[in-house]
Amino acid sequence: MVRIEHIGIAVKELDKANELFTKLFGESNYKEESVESEHVKTSFFQVGPNKIELLEATSEDSAIAKYLEKKSEGIHHIAFEVDDIEYEMKRLASEGFQLLNEQPKKGADNKLVCFLHPKTTNGVLIELCQEIKSK
Numbered sequence: 544m545v546r547i548e549h550i551g552i553a554v555k556e557l558d559k560a561n562e563l564f565t566k567l568f569g570e571s572n573y574k575e576e577s578v579e580s581e582h583v584k585t586s587f588f589q590v591g592p593n594k595i596e597l598l599e600a601t602s603e604d605s606a607i608a609k610y611l612e613k614k615s616e617g618i619h620h621i622a623f624e625v626d627d628i629e630y631e632m633k634r635l636a637s638e639g640f641q642l643l644n645e646q647p648k649k650g651a652d653n654k655l656v657c658f659l660h661p662k663t664t665n666g667v668l669i670e671l672c673q674e675i676k677s678k
C-alpha cells in the first residue's frame with residue numbers, strides 16, 4: 544500500500560457538514576460527486592496533502608444509511624492508495640481478509656475501489672483505491 548488516500552466521514556446532512564468543515568479547514572470543498580451505485584453523495588476537502596471525504600446517504604439502501612442507523616456520525620472508513628488494486632485484493636484475500644466486493648468497482652473521484660469487511664480488520668472499514676488511469 545502506498546499511503547492513506549483519504550478518510551471517509553459519515554454525515555447525516557451534507558450541506559450542514561460542508562458548512563462546518565469549510566469553517567474548520569478555512570477552505571471550501573473542491574468537489575461534490577454522487578455515486579449512484581452506492582447511493583451516496585460525497586464531498587471532498589483537500590487539507591494540505593490530505594483528503595477528507597464526507598458521505599451522505601441518498602437512499603435507505605445505502606451502506607451509509609445503515610451505518611448511521613446503528614452508529615452515529617463520525618469516521619466511517621480509511622482509504623489506502625494502492626498501485627495495483629487487483630493484485631492487492633488477491634493478496635489480502637489470500638491472507639484471510641474478507642473483501643466486500645469481488646471485483647474492483649468505480650468509486651468517487653476517479654478511483655477503482657474495494658472495501659474490506661471490518662470484522663476482519665479489527666473493526667476498521669478499509670477501502671483500497673487505485674487511480675483510474677486514462678489509457
Ligand code: ZN
Pocket residue numbers: 549550551596620622670
Ligand atoms: Zn472513501
